[in-house]
Amino acid sequence: MNQLKLLLPLFALLTLAIPVRAQQSEMFGPYELHYSVVNTTFLAPEVASTYGIVRATDRAILNLAVREHMADGSTVGRTMQLQGRTWDLIQKGHDLEFTEVREGEAIYYLADFKFLNEDWRFFEVLFRPEGADTTYTFELKQQLYSDE
Numbered sequence: 001m002n003q004l005k006l007l008l009p010l011f012a013l014l015t016l017a018i019p020v021r022a023q024q025s026e027m028f029g030p031y032e033l034h035y036s037v038v039n040t041t042f043l044a045p046e047v048a049s050t051y052g053i054v055r056a057t058d059r060a061i062l063n064l065a066v067r068e069h070m071a072d073g074s075t076v077g078r079t080m081q082l083q084g085r086t087w088d089l090i091q092k093g094h095d096l097e098f099t100e101v102r103e104g105e106a107i108y109y110l111a112d113f114k115f116l117n118e119d120w121r122f123f124e125v126l127f128r129p130e131g132a133d134t135t136y137t138f139e140l141k142q143q144l145y146s147d148e
Contacts (some may be wrong), residue, residue, distance in 0.1 A: 028136040029118040031129050032075070034065045035140065037121075040112065051110065053100060057146040058114050062086070062096065062120075064138075065108035066129050077107045081135075084125035087112050115126070117146040 017094070025034045034114040040048060048055045067075040079100070087093025096111035115121055123140040 009019065011129045020072060026138065029132075029134065030069045031078070031132065031136070032067045032069060033127070033136075033138055034067070034108075035138070036063045037061070037140075037144065038063065039080075039144070039147045051101065053110070053112055058116065059112055060115055060144055061110050062123060062125075063108055063110055064098075064125065064127070065106065066127065068131075077105055078094050078129040079107055080109070080127045080129045082109055082125060082127050084111065084123060086121055086123050088116070088122070089120050093122075096123075107140070115144045117144075119144050 011100075025032050027033075035124060037060055039057070040053055040055045041057055043055060043061075045052060045055060047053075052057075053061060062084075065082075066078050066080050068078050068096060069075050082096075084096040084098070084100045085093055086096055094113070096110040096113065098111045099106050101110060106127075115119070120143050121140060123142075125138045126135050127138060128135040
């Protein structure tokens with residue numbers, strides 16, 4: 001129960017921390033990929049500690065979750081296989097390591113990375129939702145700012 005109290009603020013924070021960017025999503029066939037990029041300083045220290053996330057002004061996390069749109073109009077959260085990378089304007093980058101987080105019926109994936117203030121970060125993620133026959137490619141470009 002104590003861990004659940006830590007998870008609920010994390011999910012709320014990741015989906016609401018940046019209202020302009022919250023609830024961004026993109027459709028891939030019947031799958032809706034929700035995504036956000038959040039500075040790790042927005043996370044409460046105990047939440048970051050629970051997931052092994054380093055809080056720092058030069059670190060952020062990419063948060064991904066996928067939902068399948070069903071024929072009856074409902075949506076169902078799905079697990080997925082992920083492979084991704086990030087890089088900056090001079091092509092300096094690295095592979096992303098995702099951690100799966102389950103919170104009740106919600107399933108999402110977090111990957112942390114370093115950045116420079118006012119840095120443009122590029123992301124490419126290959127993902128295959130549970131039950132899908134296709135691997136999809138998601139691309140994102142976002143400018144990041146240090147929370148100083």
